Amino acid sequence: MSKETKYTEDNIRSLDWKEHIRMRPGMYIGKLGDGSSPDDGIYILLKEVLDNSIDEYVMGAGKTIEISIQGDKVIVRDYGRGIPLGKVVDVVSKMNTGGKYDSRAFKKSVGLNGVGTKAVNALSTYFRVESTRDGKSASAEFEKGNLTNQDTLDETSRRRGTKVSFVPDDSIFKHYKYRTEYVSKMLKNYVYLNPGLTIIFNGEKFISENGLKDLLSDNINQEDRLYDIVHLKGDDIEVAITHSKTQYSEEYHSFVNGQHTTQGGTHQAAFREAVVKTVREFYGKNYEASDIRKSIVAAISIKVMEPVFESQTKTKLGSTEMGDGLPTVRTYINDFVKNKLDNFLHKNQATAESLQRKILQAERERKDLSGIRKLARERAKKASLHNKKLRDCRVHLSDSKKERNLESTLFITEGDSASGSITKSRDVNTQAVFSLRGKPLNSYNMSKKIVYENEEFNLLQAALNIEESLEDLRYNNIVIATDADVDGMHIRLLLITFFLQFFPEVIKEGHLYILQTPLFRVRNKKETIYCYSEQERRDAINKLSGKPEITRFKGLGEISPDEFKHFIGDDMRLDPVMLDKEKSIEELLSFYMGKNTPQRQEFIIDNLKVELDAIEEEL
Template sequence: MGMVADYGDEHIRTLDWKEHIRRRPGMYIGKLGDGTSADDGIYILIKEVLDNSVDEYMMGFGKSIDITIADDKTVTVRDYGRGVPLGKLVDVASKMNTGAKYDSKAFKKSVGLNGVGIKAVNALSDAFLIRSVRDGEARSVRFEKGNEIADVSESGVGEKNGTMVSFHADESVFGSYDFHMEYVESMVRNYTYLNAGLTIRVNGQAFVSKNGLLDLLQENLGEEPLYPPVHLSGEDIEVVITHGHGYGETYYSFVNGQHTTQGGTHQTAFREGIAKTIKEFYKKDYDAADVRTSVIAAISVKVEEPMFESQTKTKLGSKEMGPNGPTVRNFIVDFLKTELDNFLHKHPETADILQKKIQENEKERKAISGIQKKAREMAKKVSLNNKKLRDCRIHLTDKNDRAEESMIFITEGNSASGSITKSRDVNTQAVFSLRGKPLNCFGLTKKIVYENEEFNLLQAALNIEEDMDNLRYNKIVVATDADVDGMHIRLLLMTFFLQFFPEVIRSGHLYILQTPLFRVRNRRETRYCYSEEERQRAVDQLGPNPEITRFKGLGEISADEFKEFIGENMRLDKVRLTKEDPVADLLEFYMGKNSMERQGFIIGNLRIEADYVDNLI
């Protein structure tokens, strides 16, 4: 037997902490990305540093934090808290499992739970500096890729106490990247909503919130709510609740200042508590769905030693509040039972509006229940043999490391579906094929979702009929041709989601796939170009007379080539909804009766670049 017989210590190799982080960055910061998506690693790095400064503010130290992002992509975060103890500066930045967060007395309810965050930033930066100032004494330590290269102490400095961290994310790990300031600002806004009174300056621009979560809701309402938002706070909990006019339910949920975009035990308890309290208040056994349809709400809780389901902390898994306290669920349900009930007793005008809304929801639900039953049966039969859906193996609901990579492409026509189906990753990428243009559902009631076979199968494939808790794919990607017809299909699909499932958009799951408009190649190299500028650059760089192909539709791109555009280099535009985009007006313009105006707008905006989605949403 020619095998190695002795298996001793020398065969076991322990990766040093920084090597481990650099080899497996995904375990620490989710995905790498190039900055075009809000959850890309470069933003998680800023977050990890910022969390420590915000924790200081939560403990009562420092009223403001300064963030600067320089042209060379160096990020600096300076707080005015106590400053890291000078003797611990090196440990905090480079020793795994050291940090004050383990000692519950120093940081009762912090996000930066395990002291890994800042070490990950250090290991993934080609330049990292941490500097602490405490009562005239200062110490600065510099690192490169996690290796310490300088350590300087000073005394008699005139700076305010606090900690400064400066880093440059390593392009040899992240590849080429850019910070999109709107994502940084959106993250910073969330921090200010959760910490009323904290000022965070980004490149000099100050963000501050006086009314906490109430400001968050009002900033994000795409419509006038039915009644003024109900704002309730208690120790370790703050909630805001109102109802809008549309379908679906929308929640913004946070734990210890962390935006839990995928919800978790606290959000489930919040939904349950709202329905339970309201039903008991009216002493009527309303269906929970009728109570919650059109709800727009936010919740923030502080939990000791929260258990998150991943290092990126997007979903809370904790059942317990603390070693002896009530469960998270009981804590939230009990709070609503007391506070929301009191509020409704004191504000009969709000209670009346709310009851009318619930009765309307009930009436509509009953009107479609018969047709719904038939549609469900049909969807069940079809799901065993859903010709429209070519599913993938891993879904968002699975306990799998790659669950968050799951996505579904909604595409039209056999040739496009064929190319995507052949070139997709069958583990994480599903394809749903439309037959021609979907129905324009503007102004129609939810009944149409069940009457229209395609819409019914689509909601069944996504599994969003009841709520968003069991959404099967993290990204829903509209993949249509870059021509007038393709754009119209996009609008029809956006109308479907805006009208019936706005929470898909509000919680950031809907995307548009950008596909290249040109291929430019010579004998040595092939470049794919997404805009006229990129084409021009490629022509200039590839030398005389390269071959240029203009892609008119997805079907023209061969399956082998398609791999390029839905793999690592995939470019996606997220469809977003903000206060500036009143849903009703948008829908009226794009999908209402003014078809000549709209057609003129579409054709006028169908520039050769692929970024025209920004003009739509």
């Protein structure tokens, strides 16, 4: 029988605000990450500071926000009212202190509970806040939440507003790097939602005149739109809708009080329902909901009084009430869409006809697929009971109540040895493995029918749960883990083609990655260094001096499970798969996967780089 552990007053410990944030950062900013994912903590830190500047603009103070990111230092400067000078320290270092509790001042605010800047402060090795108002200024500097310096100026010629500078703590955010693509996307969303606001990021200016219409314009090319974007606005709601000519699934961009709710919520569900109801009533036909919403690309933004989100990172709305004497979220959105969209379709016959043709086409395709889809679902259901391809994890993205759901990851691997190494070394709570039998089919120019006919594609679709939309996506990170050789590269290309052809929103929303695995292991008796490039190998040899042992990894199967856990743990390196905004998906697929072999050959020759010095070293 085990000895009972004593439980006395000495076991009870109260953490102060900064200790608690640093001990449980995930509670405040979601997952940590290194910047390879758009929802990694370093972007949440920026967002938390930026939200306060956005709220100033919403309240009519300051039309420009300046952001600078140079290396690891972030600076955000607004020209709002400035923090009251006597409260500069309290606002960024005392819990339950802030202006967001007074709903009169911040009626429909983004930063609701005043926790954001405190979290940034506690998780930064350097944090400085400076406020200027009425010709005076006050500033305070912190290190990991501890006040290190404080200053006040009775006279200053600086313009009013607030300037926040911070450097994320690299002991918490390991090997982090800000990716300008993710920052730019975040900033574009802010200006779409706040027409008239100017954000300047490292010298580049972001501004929007047409709100959500501009968002859709930037996300779907003119030639890919079935009809011109339908743009509808109300007091607390804005909607933009079109349908894609080529995309199969649904794509939504949803926002609450300026916050991008990447996991949807009550407002997105109500909007999907409202579109179906309105379209059915307009045409007087009881069309299938999936036929109406197939290929839809839409954006919705609402403003809610004191919204309830399902986490501090505010990625999913839980509120059912609009507040301010308005009806429920569901009723409000239903009434708005029914009125405005119905009016628009009556006034724009060409759009109404295009939409109806699209619905009828979707209906025909669904009926053509019905038999094979039923068989495929039965196969997937049976396979899920004893599916050797999928070794699942315990936590999924759709588990909104679980704290680690943003860490949920599916590794897509090729071959038994690679799958075995990852399976044995993975975190069974958040990491799942899907094994490919060999090279997947080239799905370019094929219809959705192939997804159901091809067993691997069908099982992959079922594992991800993305047949209709991304709303119930089971994994936040979908990671292609193949060997870094020609065959591995080819498999990557074929998988990316599959997603581009049938589920491009997986890539658009930043869920698809390539796993980087080390090319070399350099070690002596005291230390082991894993190297991901020739340069890292040289640096490791110089660091260890003497004649260290050098191992060249040729495939994932060569790496033992004990070693592999380093590469898919805290030090995991991921390369995000991103879309080139200048090219349409059709252009990308036709160039890389089509029958234009001579042009591709020319492209490869022009872009091939050979590291002659590295080859000489090998020889």
